[in-house]
Structures are given as structure tokens and as C-alpha cells.
Amino acid sequence: VAGSADAQAAVASSAGPVAAASVVDAPDGVRRILAGVVFVDDLAQAVALVDGPDAPATAITSAGEVVSPHMLRGGSGATRSKLELVAAREAAATTLTGVRARIDDLQVDLAAG
Numbered sequence: 001v002a003g004s005a006d007a008q009a010a011v012a013s014s015a016g017p018v019a020a021a022s023v024v025d026a027p028d029g030v031r032r033i034l035a036g037v038v039f040v041d042d043l044a045q046a047v048a049l050v051d052g053p054d055a056p057a058t059a060i061t062s063a064g065e066v067v068s069p070h071m072l073r074g075g076s077g078a079t080r081s082k083l084e085l086v087a088a089r090e091a092a093a094t095t096l097t098g099v100r101a102r103i104d105d106l107q108v109d110l111a112a113g
Contacts, residue, residue, distance in 0.1 A: 017039065023039070037057060046060070055069060
């Protein structure tokens with residue numbers, strides 16, 4: 001759920017941690033699993049929260065970093081999904097087609113001119 005628009009909006013509009021269960025629409029069983037998970041703005045806030053006396057089981061930053069008392073996993077904010085990569089490839093192919101057509105037009109103009 002880290003990186004989702006709902007989670008990011010909740011954290012951005014909040015001054016503190018946001019319970020994951022409060023921004024996730026899921027069955028009760030999933031919400032119980034998320035009971036100890038919070039979303040926070042950044043890594044420093046996550047580490048401070050997890051080291052605190054009322055520490056949640058896990059804190060997840062808006063960049064996707066996951067922090068728990070015994071683990072720190074880097075975020076995936078820069079990773080692009082397969083769908084995003086395919087869309088970027090298709091956009092590049094469309095741009096390339098347009099550039100090639102423009103080159104052909106310019107070559108015709110140059111030959112005629």
C-alpha cells in the first residue's frame with residue numbers, strides 16, 4: 001500500500017503517523033494484520049517512532065521504506081512497474097515515428113529546394 005495515492009495523501013495532510021488500517025479498504029482479516037502498521041513522512045520519523053515506547057510493529061515512509069524494530073528495508077519509490085515501462089516504451093516509439101516522419105519531410109523539402 002506504500003506509495004498509494006490514499007496513503008500518500010493521508011500522510012501529507014497529517015502531522016504524525018497515520019494508521020494503515022485507516023486508509024486501506026480491505027476485509028477485517030487484512031485490517032487486523034495492518035493494526036500495527038503506520039504511514040509516516042520520512043525515514044527519520046519512522047526510525048524515531050519505531051524506537052519509541054509505544055512503537056508500532058512497522059512504519060512505512062511515503063518513499064516506501066519499511067522500518068520495524070529488527071528490520072530496515074529500502075523504499076521502492078524509484079522503481080517503475082512493468083506497466084509504466086511498457087507505456088514509456090510506447091510513448092518513445094510514437095515520438096520516434098513522428099521524428100522519422102519529420103526527417104522524411106525535411107529530406108523531400110531539401111531535395112526539391
